[in-house]
Structures are given as structure tokens and as C-alpha cells.
Amino acid sequence: xxxxxxxxxxxxxxxxxxxxxxxxxxxxxxxxxxxxxxxxxxxxxxxxxxxxxxxxxxxxxxxxxxxxxxxxxxxxxxxxxxxxxxxxxxxxxxxxxxxxxxxxxxxxxxxxxxxxxxxxxxxxxxxxxxxxxxxxxxxxxxxxxxxxxxxxxxxxxxxxxxxxxxxxxxxxxxxxxxxxxxxxxxxxxxxxxxxxxxxxxxxxxxxxxxxxxxxxxxxxxxxxxxxxxxxxxxxxxxxxxxxxxxxxxxxxxxxxxxxxxxxxxxxxxxxxxxxxxxxxxxxxxxxxxxxxxxxxxxxxxxxxxxxxxxxxxxxxxxxxxxxxxxxxxxxxxxxxxxxxxxxxxxxxxxxxxxxxxxxxxxx
Amino acid sequence: xxxxxxxxxxxxxxxxxxxxxxxxxxxxxxxxxxxxxxxxxxxxxxxxxxxxxxxxxxxxxxxxxxxxxxxxxxxx
Numbered sequence: 001x002x003x004x005x006x007x008x009x010x011x012x013x014x015x016x017x018x019x020x021x022x023x024x025x026x027x028x029x030x031x032x033x034x035x036x037x038x039x040x041x042x043x044x045x046x047x048x049x050x051x052x053x054x055x056x057x058x059x060x061x062x063x064x065x066x067x068x069x070x071x072x073x074x075x076x077x078x079x080x081x082x083x084x085x086x087x088x089x090x091x092x093x094x095x096x097x098x099x100x101x102x103x104x105x106x107x108x109x110x111x112x113x114x115x116x117x118x119x120x121x122x123x124x125x126x127x128x129x130x131x132x133x134x135x136x137x138x139x140x141x142x143x144x145x146x147x148x149x150x151x152x153x154x155x156x157x158x159x160x161x162x163x164x165x166x167x168x169x170x171x172x173x174x175x176x177x178x179x180x181x182x183x184x185x186x187x188x189x190x191x192x193x194x195x196x197x198x199x200x201x202x203x204x205x206x207x208x209x210x211x212x213x214x215x216x217x218x219x220x221x222x223x224x225x226x227x228x229x230x231x232x233x234x235x236x237x238x239x240x241x242x243x244x245x246x247x248x249x250x251x252x253x254x255x256x257x258x259x260x261x262x263x264x265x266x267x268x269x270x271x272x273x274x275x276x277x278x279x280x281x282x283x284x285x286x287x288x289x290x291x292x293x294x295x296x297x298x299x300x301x302x303x304x305x306x307x308x309x310x311x312x313x314x315x316x317x318x319x320x321x322x323x324x325x326x327x328x329x330x331x332x333x334x335x336x337x338x339x340x341x342x343x344x345x346x347x348x349x350x351x352x353x354x355x356x357x358x359x360x361x362x363x
Numbered sequence: 364x365x366x367x368x369x370x371x372x373x374x375x376x377x378x379x380x381x382x383x384x385x386x387x388x389x390x391x392x393x394x395x396x397x398x399x400x401x402x403x404x405x406x407x408x409x410x411x412x413x414x415x416x417x418x419x420x421x422x423x424x425x426x427x428x429x430x431x432x433x434x435x436x437x438x439x
Contacts, residue, residue: 007418241420244376253421354369360416362364362372 008057009094009253010050011271012079012261013065014038015072020098021135024166024191024199036067038263043075045283046261047082047091053287057257063094065271067263070101073109080113094118096162098132099147100140111155118187119148122163123177131166131199152182163188166199171212179231186231190334192323206330210337217341221348224358236359238315238342243356248317255280255298259290269297272322312339368409375413386410 016036018025038046050060062079069076083091093113098120110117121144122128129139151157161183163174174188190209193200201209216232223230230236241248252258252270260271265283267290268275280297281290303318310316316335323331349355375382384392389406398406 006414007421009422237420237422240416243373244416244420246420257421354366354373357364357369357372357416360412360419362369362412 006058007061008050008054008059008257008259009061009063010054010259010261011063011065012038012046013067013263013271014043014069014075015067015263017071018066018068018098019071019100019134020068020132020140022098022133023131024164024193036263037072038075038265040074040078042265042283043078044082045265047079047086049283049287051086051090053291054257059089059092061092061094063096065096068098068101069095070097070106072263073105076109076113080109083113092116096120097147098140099144100134102143102147102150107150107154110151110157115157117151117157117159118162119144119159119183120164121148121161121178121181122166123169123174127169127173127177130168131164148181148183158184160185160187162186164191165189165201165209166191167201167205170205171209172215175212175216175232183231185233187234188232189234192326192331206333209334213337213341217345220345220359224345224349224355227358227363229358229361229363233359235338235342235345238339239346239356239359241315242342242346243353247314250298250301251317251320254321255294259294267293269294270322272320310336312336315339315342368405371405371409372412372416375409376416382410382413 015038047062050062054060062083064076064079066072080093083093094116095110096118120132121141122132125139125141128141128144132140134140148159151159159182161178161181163169163178163186165171165174165188171188171190175186178186178188190201190206191199217235220230220232220235254273255269258270259280260268260273261283262268262271262275264275266275267280267282267285268278269280278297280293301318301321303313307313307316307318310332312332312335316339319331319335346356371385375385381392385406389403390396390398393402393406395402
């Protein structure tokens with residue numbers, strides 16, 4: 001049975017500007033003022049256009065991205081207010097942020113939009129500040145902790161801590177640190193760079209990473225046995241997929257239920273893709289333009305020949321079209337490992353499968 | 364959540380025919396003479412939970428730093 005889809009997610013880069021200059025960041029330096037920032041007018045147009053173009057979706061998740069989205073509060077405010085004009089539940093908001101801007105306005109907006117916040121925290125100050133600094137070289141960990149505290153005390157937002165695992169920062173230490181913080185969910189993953197690049201895990205670190213994935217799998221089993229929803233939910237989707245007996249026909253829904261938008265209003269199948277090579281249209285176009293172009297983009301992409309003989313394909317769908325060109329076979333190795341651990345979790349509960357519903361919060 | 368409802372969620376998730384019947388004719392699906400208001404509410408809850416799981420399954424797979432992930436342009 002194919003996966004039914006009813007929820008749309010649109011990754012919106014409201015700006016390419018960022019107030020940090022993290023040493024492993026891939027975003028080109030576009031700190032040039034107005035260019036590269038979404039205007040309030042375009043932000044308003046975005047909500048209207050998504051509502052029309054994704055009329056069949058039962059909800060639309062607008063995920064703000066960048067750059068640092070909290071450096072463009074005017075666009076964010078317009079989106080949140082425009083979304084409130086639609087029935088409750090039509091729009092939901094999510095944001096990926098470096099957590100260094102905790103102004104009253106930013107915190108109030110996050111609460112108003114009931115954002116699900118993905119907060120970048122690599123580890124304790126010594127680890128986090130080694131890479132995540134301002135352009136002037138100032139550390140950011142202390143500011144992130146203040147942001148976390150403000151969001152916790154002044155909003156009802158759900159917060160997911162997200163760490164980049166890089167050379168010198170193991171998966172285990174990142175996960176252990178995130179679990180020590182007042183977060184609702186966590187995610188810690190290997191930096192996406194070509195093998196051999198600065199910050200890339202070396203061979204021994206990759207082996208340790210895979211062992212840590214096994215240990216996280218053990219921890220998930222322990223949590224489920226204890227009737228607890230695991231904080232680290234990296235395996236949840238795949239285990240539930242196995243439980244439901246679904247096959248993943250594509251890696252994701254890019255071009256159908258997932259889209260990306262640049263600050264200039266270029267519509268893409270995903271914001272991670274090339275705005276020139278993969279453009280589907282513009283926000284100013286009739287929504288049917290980018291919707292139809294998205295269908296064509298999707299139809300033109302089938303799993304690669306090597307994927308057809310991979311036993312992880314039903315749980316992978318052929319890999320991310322944005323990440324595979326960067327990471328290649330390394331990415332496939334990680335996906336296979338994740339599928340293997342997910343299978344182990346699934347098999348552990350053979351004959352007691354209702355226990356697996358804890359992965360969906362049914363504990 | 365009750366064990367009975369978890370069992371219903373699992374069945375509705377894995378048995379498409381049962382799920383359709385639970386939506387269209389819950390009385391027959393559950394083999395009851397009729398449903399109380401509370402039972403109907405529970406059926407609605409079960410169907411909503413199954414829909415939530417379907418969304419969770421459909422979401423982008425686990426390793427990426429994009430949807431529900433974090434990091435600059437999903438890569439770092």
C-alpha cells in the first residue's frame with residue numbers, strides 16, 4: 001500500500017542572513033542588507049498562495065528556515081497573522097533557529113504562532129562555541145540557554161534540540177547533553193559534508209557513530225518497555241512504517257506535499273535544492289504553475305539503479321535528492337544502518353506490537 | 364490510553380478494510396448492536412490517532428537535518 005499523504009510542509013527561507021557564522025555552515029555569505037530577505041508583502045502572498053495551491057492538504061506546516069529566521073521578524077509576523085485568518089489547524093508553524101535572538105517581540109511571535117522550535121545546540125559551551133560563533137567571533141552557547149529558558153517560561157511552544165555531530169563531537173556525547181536539557185524531543189546527526197572535508201567524521205568516528213546508533217536503539221527499546229515515549233525519535237517513522245506495512249516510494253514528498261521557498265519567492269521542490277536548476281515558479285505566479293511543475297519534477301525522478309537492489313529501499317525511497325550529491329555513499333551507509341536499527345526495534349516487540357505505538361505518543 | 368483502544372489503533376493501522384469500515388460503519392466494524400456516545404468518541408479518537416501515525420510515517424526519514432531536524436540548509 002502506498003503512503004497516504006495529507007499534510008503539506010513548506011520550508012520557507014525568510015532570509016539568508018544569519019547573525020552567526022558557524023564554521024561548518026554551507027550557506028553562502030549573503031549578509032548584504034535587504035537582498036536575501038523576504039518582504040512582508042511576499043510573506044502575506046505566501047500564505048494565500050499556499051492555501052490555494054495546497055487546497056487538498058488537510059494542514060500546511062510552514063517551516064521557517066534560513067539563514068536565521070528570527071533576523072526577519074517582519075516577514076514572520078505577517079505570516080503568523082495572515083495564517084490566523086484561516087480556520088484553526090489550517091496552518092501550523094515550525095522554525096529552525098540558532099536560538100540567539102530572545103527579544104520580547106521574537107518570543108511573543110513564537111508563542112502567537114505556537115511554533116514547534118528546532119533549536120540548534122551542539123553540546124556544552126566548550127563544544128558548541130567551538131563552531132557556533134558570531135561573525136565577530138563571540139560565543140553563542142550562553143545566549144542559546146537564555147533563549148531556551150525564555151521560550152520555556154513564556155510560551156507553550158514545543159522544543160526539539162538539534163545537534164550537529166562532527167569530528168571531535170560524538171553522537172553519544174551530543175545525545176547525552178541534549179537529554180540533560182529541558183527539551184521535548186532531540187535530534188543529533190552527523191554533519192553533512194563530503195568525506196574528508198573539515199569536520200567530517202573519520203573512519204573510526206563513523207564506526208563509533210554507528211555503535212552509538214545501536215545504543216540509541218537499545219535506549220528506545222528500554223523506554224518503550226517502560227511505557228515512555230523516547231525523546232530521540234529518529235527511528236520512530238521507520239518502525240511505524242514497518243508496523244503499518246507501508247513502502248516508501250520516494251524519500252520524501254518534495255514536489256508534491258513538500259515545497260521550498262526562497263526569500264525572493266522562488267518556489268522549489270525543497271529549499272535545499274538549487275534555486276536555478278530546480279525552480280518550479282514564483283510565488284507571484286498562479287499556484288497551479290508551481291503545483292504542476294512540482295508534479296513534473298517528481299515524475300522525472302526515479303530511484304537510482306543502485307537503489308533498486310538495496311534492501312533498504314522500501315524504507316528509504318531512494319535518498320534525499322539534496323543530500324546525496326553532497327554525501328554520496330556515506331549517506332546510504334547511514335540510512336542502511338538506521339533501517340537496520342529500526343528493524344531490530346520492530347523485531348524486539350514481535351507479538352507485543354501495541355507497545356510500538358509508544359513511538360507515536362500512545363503510552 | 365486503554366489497552367483496548369491501542370489494539371483498535373493497531374488494527375485500524377494495519378487493516379485498511381477494517382479502518383474504512385470503522386469510519387463508515389463503526390457499529391458493524393466493532394460487532395456491536397449500537398454505540399454509546401462515549402464509544403463513538405473513542406472511535407473518533409482512534410481514527411484521529413491512526414491519521415497522526417500515517418503523517419508521522421510520511422514525514423521525511425530520520426537521518427536528515429531538514430524537516431523536524433535543524434541546521435543550516437539541512438546540511439550542517
